[in-house]
Amino acid sequence: MVHRIVILGGGTGGTLTANRLRRLYAPAEARITVVDQDDRHVYQPALLFVPFGLADPDEIVRPRGRQLHAGIDYRRSAVDHVDLGGDAVHLADGTTLAYDVLVVATGAVLVPEETDGLDGPGWMDKVFTFYDLPGATALAGALQRFDGGRLVVNVVDMPIKCPVAPLEFCFLADWYFTERGIRDKVSLTYVTPLDGAFTKPVASRELAGLLADKGVELVTEFNTGTVDGATGRLISYDDREVAFDLAVVVPLHNGAPYVGRSEGLGDELNFVPTDERTLQSKANPKVFVIGDAANVPTSKAGSVTHFEGEVLVENVRRHLAGEPLDASFDGHTNCFIESGFHKALLIDFNYETEPLPGHFPTSLGLPLLKESRLNHLGKLMFEWLYWHALLPGRDIPGVPTAMPTAGKVLFPVLTHKEA
């Protein structure tokens, strides 16, 4: 019998899953179909660099179909809904795809319209986001024209893709305005709904220290209710205000809209409830979930998606073979944090272990939770690895799926004391 495997989404997770499955199964064993509504695969980590003129918008987009190995069907259509009872996907173009296994890999979408005023007056004029390509490109122009005033970076609420990116934006803004010689004319403020700079305590203290070193004011526990672009104010639900001349806002995120139209598949935010160890959906044993589309309690990040790939593909195989699933995904996350001036930090963590100092992957490796030039080079090299190792579904040498502990300092003494 030929297994029918349908993968919704041709981004990071869908592409690497399809390529890994294609290597696992001969064409006579499985028919693999990837569905996406457009043919533009954006290298999302570079969106951070576009506003500062450090990445060219044209060079970070490639066709989706060309990232897929030979023998994978690529269907260009939006998804209308998934019929869990009927084991079929109904596409917006009217066709139906029946499946033995469905992989949901449609990521997260931005919903600026869910925040009062965010997409109203001032949107794309003095209120921007860098979380999509049009926003990042427009922001590049706005930053060039900005010659002083209050720049505010605001995360509306979690979950968001790449929770370190807004902090990196602050660090790079400090570098950018210093390079332009106008840093003293610019005030930088980071406004977050969290009770600290980051979600995990040790990293949060280190990153708060780094913000302070770079003269970025930190405003915590600010739940943005309204963005008033006309008067230049963020207003929280408890009526606090932060004034700005230029606001860089990370909008709320949801899962893909079709998830909400598919009875029983998603939660209130259209993310798919997923077993955090096996990556099987809780809705139906034939449905697996990879990347930002899943509600698992780890960061929405490409590195997580990469680490999930190995366990997910093994579990698709086991499910189709009638074997018990492998419950070994540990929530491993690995992020370079660009800190400006050609330096970066690296953090590495999982469900149980928060980001700690030390070295990665062993005591001779890259420094963890500490600025270094080597980490900056690592971040730049990652773009090549993304297209040539991660998307083809290869393991990256020296970077294991399960989080390594060999180089970590488990009881750290920190450079930055609690503020």
Added chain:
Amino acid sequence: MPTRTVAGVSVDVNDEGFFTNADQWTEAMAPELAAAEGIETLTEDHWRVIKFMRAEYQEKGTGPTVRILGKTSGVSIKELYQLFPKGPARIAARIAGIPKPRGCI
């Protein structure tokens, strides 16, 4: 593990004051927990949110974030901030005796 005495009973909490064992909570503890958060009187609306928090925790293993509370509890986010001024998800979780919501990762 830290403990704290509420309504004459010793309960397990984490270092931020969240219950670590939701089964140790009783309704009789809520007024004292609320007073510690600066809420003098628990109204019917407060109780609606507290009971919703506990039901969500029992079902999903974590309390809802304020965004999900606003979408599903029947109380708008604006009203939630009027009821629990310093952060509805966090404060209501403390009063409802459930662990810290893990929505923010």
